[in-house]
Amino acid sequence: MSTEAHGDSHFLQHHYDTPAQQFNAAKLGMWLFLAQELLFFGGLFVAYGVFRSWYPQAWVVGSHLLDYRMGALNTAVLLLSSFTAVMAVRSAQTGNQKATGNFLLATIALAGVFMVVKYFEYAHKFEVGFLPGSHFAPHGVGLAEIVEAARESGVNGVPYHLRTFFGLYFVMTGVHGLHVLIGMFVMGWMWNRNRKGEFSTRYSTPVEMTALYWHLVDIIWIFLFPLLYLID
Amino acid sequence: MTVEAEAEAAIPADPHHIPEGADYITHEHGLKSWLTTVDHKRIGVMYLISILLAFFAGGVFALILRTELLTPGKTIMEADTYNEMFTLHGAIMVFLFIIPSIPAALGNFFLPIMIGAKDVAFPKLNLASLYIYWIGAIFTLIxxxxxxxxxGWTFYTPYSMRGDNSAVWMTIGVFILGFSSILTGLNFIATVHKMRSPGMHWRRLPLFIWGIYATAVIQVLATPVLAITLLLLATEKIVGIGIFDPALGGDPVLFQHFFWFYSHPAVYIMILPGMAIVSEVIACFSRRKVFGYMFIAMSSVALALLGFLVWGHHMFVSGQSEYATMVFSALTFLVAIPSGVKIFNWLATLYQGSISLESPMLYSLAFIALFTIGGLTGLFLGTLSTDIHLHDTYFVVAHFHYVMVGGTVFGFLSGLHYWWPKITGRLYDERWARVAFVLVFIGFNVTFFSQFILGSRGMPRRYYSYLDQFQPLHMTSSGGAYIIGVGFVVMAIMFAKSLKSGAKAGRNPWGSAGYEWPHPHNFAEQPVFTRGPYDYHLATERELFTGTDEEWDAHMAKKGEA
Amino acid sequence: MNQFSQLPPQMSTFAPDVDWMYLFLFWLSVASFVAIVAVMVYFVFKYRRRPGVEAVPTGHGNTALELAWTFLPLIVLAFLFHEGFRVYVQESVPPENTVDIHVTGKQWSWEFTHSNGITETNEAKIPVHTPVRLIMSSSDVLHSFFVPDFRIKRDVVPGMYTTLWFEATALSTPERPVRVFCAEYCGALQGSTNGNDRNTNHSTMMADLHIIPQEEYATFLREGGGPPAECADAVDVNVCWGQYIYAHNGCSACHEINGEAGGHGPNWMGVFGEEIALEGGGSVTADDAYIKRSILDPSADVVSGFGNIMPPYRLRDQEIDAVIAFMRSLNAQ
Known part of the structure; x- marks a missing residue:
């Protein structure tokens, strides 16, 4: 009994009056953070839109060069991880410490799967020379792939700005991937705090905020996937 | 365990509880106690010291520039060194000084106090923001x-694609500084929304808070766009992704759109807090609530929003489309409305007031005059036909210095003088403060008014050398810069003397009805506000008493006798 | 130029319109500023703090007054926008039948190519009373073509064309040509320069426009350009012309002609006809063919000890011959 009270007393920081005030402030802060994240990625989406409208051929061929099956697999993986993140929050709110830990681990594992798939995608592109901008130098299999993709999309020759497409592809997926890695790290931290019993039915704000962040990472991918892989 | 005991246990000890007789500076000692503090006041003071160092560095660069410009051709340095100097002057002044100046230093100190909160919403994040600022500063040093x-501080491509990698270091430094700014803004918004004490409703919010709040919104929504722009720029420079460099199929005009989408709102990040301070100071030294309170508050919000829609007016001659130019010109004129509203309301506040002219008030009145010049010359630049001639000339340089120095820096100095006794607990020598004011005010006008004429006559900016016919005006401008320099030296000595041997300040040396004054440092208990921050007729005699506590006791004793 | 005038001389058809707007804004600003400061000073004096006189509480404000000063300025602002935009549209839409000149900005010089294919560097002949359209691009970084006397300005961007047009209203004199400035920062030559040297950095990236009679320009287009007028009486016209090109096309920024060491490029004195070592090994005789190649394609054979920093110059054969004649004459000294 006394240990439980002790565990609770730590969470209310001195400058807040009530746990509700503290929770609301944290939630507002997190939403503001997500808003700035959206604007951060917004710049990339604008650049994507501008260049797409200038060099549509490069964009069509580019999207044919990405493996939509891998993209779809990653989309499914991230959607599932959002579900496990929600379940982690739910478990934390209901005070199920063990389940919280397991769901957090599951989310981390799924994020890991996403990164492994991404690794194989990147590795292939590096191998065949689909490098960004000035390093763009397709050879061997890469050239054959471009010819095939150009034929499929009815474009003559190799569009010069394919290099810009891959420039943006690597920046957009790279920055997103960095967010996934940060998410994995934060969830690992949450897992550790959960293990130490810091969360309870009365206090699970950090888990909830982490999940909010994770949903944002998920949603950004939901936009990246069709824009880069699917749209002709 | 009983409910009461549990509730008691739930209230932890206040980590920066200040014992009786000590203050936030003296209750803990040692460098470590400062570097690990989460107290918003100490963080504000550390920001204050940092930005003043940056201001000093930027100022030295400015004096070097003005010295070089004493003669056409080489005076003391080569052209490429000169280019380096104006880049550093601009980048340091904008990113390390002006943007964090009022919000991060004075805002941190006063925002929680003025709304009756014990601290900002996220104190640890607040400390982290300061560390991020320092890390960003280190990168710029590298x-x-x-x-x-x-x-140049604008990093225009493709010029920034050439040369060595120092541009990458600078870009990363500014990128990091941007996150310091974002996190501070986020913290302030959450604080204003969630931490206000009972009675502190939105219509009672001090105008300083309204200004900082509007600023914070821009910080959170505009800065990330700068961040991604700089990230793309650095990637372009290192890897060559072909976005901004025309040699790789990129578009330099796109970079300008990206850059100004942040950097125009950033102008309002700089000026809104200055206006916010002027509103506080004018009310205090007129002993009167600010006229048209809601109009001033809402004009800050309007400026914040309009600020997002006018970035294209930096690009009237850049090669953007004529339609874009037309729309941006029209929207730019709208900015004049909320700016004018503020000026008219400040003037109306003076009407029927009880006005005294101590140094903070002098700076605020100077702000009104100088900002008026800055705003009116903005009309020349918003009007398309005249802008074509004046764009990228000294006219623009003079215009933005009237707004950024005559506006923001004068606002900052007004606030620094106004709140100095609250921050340091000491009074300063008013006579020397006025001497410094006169020097800075005169020097400023001499420096920059001559630049309006230079620009109108066709002298382009960022010029190392110039035609002989411009030399008299350039020499005048440099002379003014030296006067400003002397003014700041006088001010620095005046403040240093105050720190060393200034008289102990009372709780409320200006007799303000503002919430930040009557209590030593933060409120001891959560307050319940029953009057507005400018309701002089409702404030008690104790609240408005300008002397020290001892003098108050003497005053009451004397009253008792009578 | 009038010592006290705020604006440069009016040399184009746009200038009077722009100046009218400028002066309107100027007097509007003076009136507004004086009014605001006068009210401020009056209130500060009238309501100065005096013992026994309290401030009058503000009350609830005055909505009518607030609305008035919010919306009345809109009328003035709408007028300003309209007038500015009207002139801007004129400046943006060139008339039919313009004389076209291609302009290339490069660090730190301007090249003008006329319709007869002749390229002038850092100076250009412009017909008076004729709409002239400039079609501009940059070969390196951003520049901005700024002619204060014409009140025109437009960025010059690599990878795209921008245009400007104007009509000059008066002839220029050789003593005071119409000056072109670069208004977009574009850097400087690294290291030591004489600050005043033309075409060594952003601030000296200048060109002179010579406004000439229409007939003279027509003759120029038909017959091409010969040596400048000042060389008419020279002993050797070609040497004089070569020296003129040396001084006006930016050669002098890097190449000394005094035989002393220093400078960013090889010294011209005593170089013609010599065997010179090349960067990266080998050597070459500095004959006519080599000089011509070095002007048109400077990166081909760089002289040992110098960087490859010179941009290509599009000189005509006669001009190259003149430069060579000038270099030769330096050997004789």
Whole structure:
């Protein structure tokens, strides 16, 4: 009994009056953070839109060069991880410490799967020379792939700005991937705090905020996937 | 365990509880106690010291520039060194001084106190923001030491694609500084929304808070766009992704759109807090609630929103489409409305007031005059036909210095003088403060008014050399810069003397009805506000008493006798 | 130029319109500023703090007054926008039948190519009373073509064309040509320069426009350009012309002609006809063919000890011959 009270007393920081005030402030802060994240990625989406409208051929061929099956697999993986993140929050709110830990681990594992798939995608592109901008130098299999993709999309020759497409592809997926890695790290931290019993039915704000962040990472991918892989 | 005991246990000890007789500066000692503090006041003071150092560095660069411009051709340095100097002057003043100046230093100190909160919403994040600022500053230092950074603070491509990698260091430094700014803004918004004490409803919010709040919104929504722009720029420079460099199929005009989408709102990040301070100071030294309170508050919000829609007016001659130019020109004129509203309301506040002219008030009145010039010359630049002639000339340089120095820096100095006794607990020598004011005010006008004429006559900016016919005006401008320099030296000595041997300040040396004054440092208990921050007729005699506590006791004793 | 005038001389058809707007804004600003400061000073004096006189509480404000000063300025602002935009549209839409000149900005000089294919560097002949359209691009970084006397300005961007047009209203004199400035920062030559040297950095990236009679320009288009007028009486016209090109096309920024060491490029004195070592090994005789190649394609054979920093110059054969004649004459000294 006394240990439980002790565990609770730590969470209310001195400058807040009530746990509700503290929770609301944290939630507002997190939403503001997500808003700035959206604007951060917004710049990339604008650049994507501008260049797409200038060099549509490069964009069509580019999207044919990405493996939509891998993209779809990653989309499914991230959607599932959002579900496990929600379940982690739910478990934390209901005070199920063990389940919280397991769901957090599951989310981390799924994020890991996403990164492994991404690794194989990147590795292939590096191998065949689909490098960004000035390093763009397709050879061997890469050239054959471009010819095939150009034929499929009815474009003559190799569009010069394919290099810009891959420039943006690597920046957009790279920055997103960095967010996934940060998410994995934060969830690992949450897992550790959960293990130490810091969360309870009365206090699970950090888990909830982490999940909010994770949903944002998920949603950004939901936009990246069709824009880069699917749209002709 | 009983409910009461549990509730008691739930209230932890206040980590920066200040014992009786001590203050936030003296209750803990040692460098470590400062570097690990989460107290918003100490963080504000550390920001204050940091930005003043940056201001000093930027000022030295300014004096070097003005010295070089004493003669056409070489005076003391080569052209490429000169280019480096104006880049550093601009970048340091904008990113390390003006943007964090009022919000991060004075805002941190006063925002929680003025709304009756014990601290900002996220104190640890607040400390982290300061560390991020320092890390960003270190990166800019590396850029200075490691290479030759001569891109101008705007980093325009493709020029910034050339040269050594110091531009990358600088870009990363500014990227990091941006996150400091974002996190501070986020913290302030959450604080204003969630931490206000009972009675502190939105219509009672001090105008300083309204200004900082509007600023914070821009910080959170505009800065990330700068961050991604700089990230793309650095990637372009290192890898060559072909976005901004025309040699790789990129578009330099796109970079300008990206850059100004942040950097125009950033102008309002700089000026809104200055206006916010002027509103506080004018009310205090007129002993009167600000006229048209809601109009001033809402004009800050309007400026914040309009600020997002006018970035294209930096690009009237850049090659953007004529339609874009037309729309941006029209929207730009709208900015004049909320700016004018503020000026008219400040004037109306003076009407029927009880006005005294101590140094903070002098700076605020100077703000009104100088900002008026800055705003009116903005009309020349918003009007398309005249802008074509004046764009990228000294006219623009003079215009934005009237707004950024005559506006923001004068606002900052007004606030620094106004709140100095609250921050340091000491009074300063008013006579020397006025001497410094006169020097800075005169020097400023001499420096920059001559630049309006230079610009109108066709003298382009960022010029190392110039035609002989411009020399008299350039020499005048440089002379003014030296006067400003002397003014700041006088001010620095005046403040240093105050720290060393200034008289102990009372709780409320200006007799303000503002919430930040009557209590030593933060409120001891959560307050319940029953009057507005400018309701002089409702404030008690104790609240408005300007002397020290001892003098108050003497005053009451004397009253008792009578 | 009038010592006290705020604006440069009016040399184009746009200038009077722009100046009218400028002066309107100027007097509007003076009136507004004086009014605001006068009210401020009056209130500060009238309501100065005096013992026994309290401030009058503000009350609830005055909505009518607030609305008035919010919306009345809109009328003035709408007028300003309209007038500015009207002139801007004129400046943006060139008339039919313009004389076209291609302009290339490069660090730190301007090249003008006329319709007869002749390229002038850092100076250009412009017909008076004729709409002239400039079609501009940059070969390196951003520049901005700024002619204060014409009140025109437009960025010059690599990878795209921008245009400007104007009509000059008066002839220029050789003593005071119409000056072109670069208004977009574009850097400087690294290291030591004489600050005043033309075409060594952003601030000296200048060109002179010579406004000439229409007939003279027509003759120029038909017959091409010969040596400048000042060389008419020279002993050797070609040497004089070569020296003129040396001084006006930016050669002098890097190449000394005094035989002393220093400078960013090889010294011209005593170089013609000599065997010179090349960067990266080998050597070459500095004959006519080599000089011509070095002007048109400077990166081909760089002289040992110098960087490859010179941009290509599009000189005509006669001009190259003149430069060579000038270099030769330096050997004789």
């Amino acid at each position: 850029a200075i030491v490691a290479g030759h950074i001569d891109t």
